[in-house]
Amino acid sequence: MREKILEMEEYANEHNVPIIEKDSIAFIMKFIKANNVKSVLEIGTAIGYSAILMAQSTDDVVVTTIERDETRYMEALKNIKKCDLENRITVHYQDALEMNLSGVSYDMIFIDAAKGQYTKFFEKYKYFLNPGGVIITDNLKFHGHVGNRSNIASKNLKQLVGKIEDYIDFLKNNEEFETKFYDVGDGLSVSIKKNDI
Secondary structure (H helix, E strand, C coil): CHHHHHHHHHHHHHCCCCCCCHHHHHHHHHHHHHCCCCEEEEECCCCCHHHHHHHCCCCCCEEEEEECCHHHHHHHHHHHHHCCCCCCEEEEECCCCCCCCCCCCEEEEEECCCHHHHHHHHHHHHHHEEEEEEEEECCCCCCCCCCCHHHCCCHHHHHHHHHHHHHHHHHHCCCCEEEEEECCCCCEEEEEEHHHC
């Protein structure tokens, strides 16, 4: 399995596919184990790297993941098959904002897709959390740019970082959820419904 993980890391590097930092996925895998998480919804599959590692946290965790880029979706299916995890990872080829879920709920939702849409993802999918469930978001430091917007030359990057900063404010001021921020990898947040605490 280690070999297959390394292959994915090489592929991501060569094809410029953003995958989760090692410290972040280690934190999440530990979280899944410690909190007895049985079902995960991931928004943003990319090539299946984080879904595969999350599925490996314990023997009975099941992952549903959504990807809108066809090349990455196909690559994810290939990698999941290689790791013999098709029975525990389901990949949906769709835009997560257009996806219609019904009759399902999850112990954990992991947001790691289009950074500018984080608030929309959170608002859309919070209804699919089991009692006591959490929403984890990655890349809240965004390579050190968050909090340093004035030093960014690119207008697009400045806008994107602004959206991440808005999302952080949204989490901090959210009446429904209690959020803790962790200085792990590229910055993680863990949000739990207040009435579940």
